[in-house]
Amino acid sequence: MLDIVIGICTCRRPEGLLNLLQHIAELEYDGTCSVVVVDNDKKKQGTGVCDALVDYRWPVTCVFEEQAGIAYARNRAVEVALELKPRFIAMLDDDEWPSPQWLSELMRVQSMYNADAVSGPVLSVFPDDAKPWSDMPQYYGADQQLPDGTKTVFYASGNFMARTCCYQDLLTEPFDTAIAKTGADDMVFFRRLDQLGYTMHWAANAIVDETVAEGRMSLDWLKRRHIRIGNTNVIVQRMFEPGWVSESVRLVKTSGLFFLSGIYWLTMFWHPQHRIHATLLFYKACGKIMGHTGFIKDYLDHGG
Secondary structure (H helix, E strand, O other): OEEEEEEEEEOOOHHHHHHHHHHHHOOOOOOOEEEEEEEOOOOOHHHHHHHOOOOOOOOEEEEEOOOOOHHHHHHHHHHHHHHOOEEEEEEEEOOEEEOOOHHHHHHHHHHHHOOOEEEOOEEEEOOOOOHHHOOOHHHHOOOOOOOOOOEOOOOOOOEEEEEHHHHHOOOOOOOOHHHOOOOOHHHHHHHHHHHOOOOEEEOOOOOEEEEOOHHHOOHHHHHHHHHHHHHHHHHHHHHHOOOHHHHHHHHHHHHHHHHHHHHHHHHOOOOHHHHHHHHHHHHHHHHHHHHHHOHHHHHHHOOO
16 A cells, blocks of 8 residues: 655745655655645646656656635645545645655654644745844744644644545545635644544654745735734634634634734834734734624635
8 A cells, every 4th residue: 555645736836846846755764655746827837847857756646726726726636645545645835845854754653643644843944135034933834843742733734644534534625615715724624633533643853844935024924914814713713613602702802812912012112023923913813803704705705
């Protein structure tokens, strides 16, 4: 039986995809592996990268997904991967690259805890001229510091591996396309696994690096990111905790976040880093309000 299929969704990042494939070929792993690439761009630049591979270490299957959206691409990757009948399916993004021990560490933790799914840290790599921002990796999702083996529930799919049955139990749509434009389909995927009783453990040494693009090195981008975080948090919580009582509790928490951000901003105004943190808390609260009202979903559905 094939040990693992590594699924990659790519869209307009041919250089990143090539870099990722080169690092996958250098993994310190002796088991059987195959790679599935889903190209989600009409120009099919990712397909061109795969077609140009020569004497690649692992078998590579590349398919095109015409429906735009990461959830559609992820579902297609799962569909193709399942046809290969592996024991596990892993996911990586096309702006990432794994450390040599990445896959062996995922497998080690899986075996040690008999885990159904395993995830590891994604560490942000900043541009050379981005030193003022390098003190704030937590804003880019690089603050994951769980002890090795910790049992948890994941929230992002940039670095994880799961048993094949985890995907099969959520067919025909492991990743929810209803929220393809607002995001968080991966968060929903892991919440559903948790509901089904699947166990998830952290592999602290299964490290993946991620490029922080120059276009993301601005406070404006971070504001938009935190609006989206706040919005998707409300959307996901509504899916798993419906009803007016739960919604009332969420509204109280959102109001508290507004209040907290204001107090934090006033008391820490003299400290630039804390002032930025307070500002981003405010925009996260704004995103939550948009999630409560449904405004941001409507905005995104119309191309905003």
